[in-house]
Amino acid sequence: MIKPSIPKGTRDFGPVVVRKRQYIFQTIRETFELFGFQPLETPTMENLDTLTGKYGEEGDKLIFKILDNGDILGRAQQAKDSRELGILLCEKALRYDLTIPFARYVVMNQHELALPFKRYQMQPVWRADRPQKGRYREFYQCDADVVGSNSLLNEIELLLIYDTVFTRLKLDGYEVRINNRKILSALAEIIGKPALLTDITVAIDKLDKIGIGKVKEELQERGLAASEIAIIENFLGIEGNNEEKLQQLSTLFKDSPTGLKGIEELSYVLHTQPDAFKTTPILDVTLARGLNYYTGMIVEVKAPPAVKMGSIGGGGRYDDLTGLFGLPGLSGVGISFGVDRIYDVLEELQLFPAAAQQGTQVLFFNLDAQSSSVAFKLLMQLRNKGISSELFHEPSKMDKQMKYANKRNIPYVIIMGESEVQEQVVSVKNMVTGTQEKVKMADLADYNF
């Protein structure tokens, strides 16, 4: 018999972890709903050709493909290499992110949807990445996106969703950092290398990790001259509060329509409803976000500096979300929550509320058939009051039942044997404080558990 195991990069979530994760999901879900976003769920499997070519060459390699059932040997024999083999044998693949299925859904349902369509989606995705600490092959994404609206009101709303969720999770000290891709485009323009926008973005994206020295080296390798790199370094050095940064940007980009448009968008987002934010977004000109489909505002949420966790969420605006599937001209803007990292942050800062970790509240001990029959009726009374409770499954020694209560972290046990039944009372033991008191059976359902 082989010792059972699970595939690397995947996880079982036991009761304690599921409850804590549910607390995060529920907080995010309620906030999405509060802001008028609507739930969507797409299939785990998509047609392979829906996914290929959407995530770059590297991404394609990380897509999990599902083997067709039936007679496939003949097809296999035609393959010339492993890549072709995958295409010949697999019609379907596992969802790689939530954005492409969302775009596919919008195109398939374009005639029924009320635009703008504001949807949220909280489902697992799969990537054949090399598993490592904090990186899994199966993980949840939680996305909210708006498609079919160019209004910057959506940007404000999405930033307020971050604000609301992290406020509700009682997370202090997180930062919402924003920038605008048009400003990075303008930067590439004013140094005269618009074609190098992606190279510049990718290099800037590494600033946090490798520092300005290495970024400059990389820019040089990517073909930029010293004078051009100096402009970028000057740009990356823009500091001060939001207003001061906007001011410096306006000077730098005074002749760039693209740059001024980006500044105007940032100003709108920061100035239109400033009082609505509990935590004001920070303009961060060094924010780049590697993926290259963003075209407007970009955002990233950073965990409180005390926990070394980096980004716990991010997003931005991308023009032409659905063009890939034949419906051009629809702009999209969205944000994503990094649930695994948020979990680790809340865990490290001990921010999970007790209620999020509580399963069974009350355990009735089972001392004999007759008293447990009475206990059962009380049990049903508690459940009718919404109190999660159990009766130990069989009469057995007190210490065995006590051990079960401890192992399960049940805060109250109720002990009742023959004499208690006769007196119509029970003993309620508080497992946290260790105190024990007699309570009349008739009053038990109103006891303050």
Place this chain on the structure above:
Amino acid sequence: MIKPSIPKGTRDFGPVVVRKRQYIFQTIRETFELFGFQPLETPTMENLDTLTGKYGEEGDKLIFKILDNGDILGRAQQAKDSRELGILLCEKALRYDLTIPFARYVVMNQHELALPFKRYQMQPVWRADRPQKGRYREFYQCDADVVGSNSLLNEIELLLIYDTVFTRLKLDGYEVRINNRKILSALAEIIGKPALLTDITVAIDKLDKIGIGKVKEELQERGLAASEIAIIENFLGIEGNNEEKLQQLSTLFKDSPTGLKGIEELSYVLHTQPDAFKTTPILDVTLARGLNYYTGMIVEVKAPPAVKMGSIGGGGRYDDLTGLFGLPGLSGVGISFGVDRIYDVLEELQLFPAAAQQGTQVLFFNLDAQSSSVAFKLLMQLRNKGISSELFHEPSKMDKQMKYANKRNIPYVIIMGESEVQEQVVSVKNMVTGTQEKVKMADLADYNF
């Protein structure tokens, strides 16, 4: 450009459907929690050898396998047939049910778990069945199981979970039917053909669909003599209320220890806490449940006869749940909810409450930049009160905004332009009744939406 589509047998769930499904899931989840069951989530992918051989030869063929990434062409060339090809190319497969992953989890975590372990699990599973009406390749299972306890109290608790869930879903007229596999074993024994237990069970299982005549034919084909078939027919004809049926069973099986044990178990389940049930379970000797791993009580929930839907849930006790993975001697008992069918039943009987279908409650019209800025502040007030609300994304014509509200089924719209802002009032229009009234801005958050 290919028109986008999704794999056959899979479904997108749009907002309205997700909300209704959430209502079912949430009702079941809350009940599981109330009864002290704990949540478990296992990975979508299991190692292929965890799954193969657990669902019979037919089941093995229906498992979706995941193609290994990397260089696989060499391996493919060694395969002699399609079956072998799948094994050579795939280490992982999609979850086929929730029971085997549960057993695998229990064995892997046996030293940490408090027994009995009462777990629930609500996750999708995948089967390469031929898609047809009401049968999908991706569908959710909702299971509650207890492992590590022989106590019949668990059977009562699980039946009460059915009772509680369907009561909460306001489903009238459903039936919970129970039987005991030991009685079917005893039947095979008293006709002298214990080896034919599975054949007899499988034939009886079809009674509902094909009628007694065909069942008798099938029994004959499976090698039973006329006199033996007569005993089975007599058994299947047992009628009356639960007590009358128990009486007749006691007579029929008076010399069979196995039969008497089954009757004793049924009596215990029916007689121990009869008042706890809102809908008393019905003893049904013709209930067989095809799968052959059950060894004790079996249960099936039938939809109200008015909707022709058949079973909406089922389960039973099975000895030795975890033996397959090297941990023998642990008995299990569990139930399952058929969420897709429950959905169809609630839909047909119009039992989804309005609240389960409600997204955005209030839409603020956007008439111009200035008044919408005031609207935004009111919007945030409503959200702080927990009222799901939106501001239309841009100033546009009233009828366009009205159309959006209608398409989204938003029950209240709030109209405010320049003059309303000056007077500090808004117009609240009830989209259901068509009535419209002026409300002071200061009172809006307390309005009875």
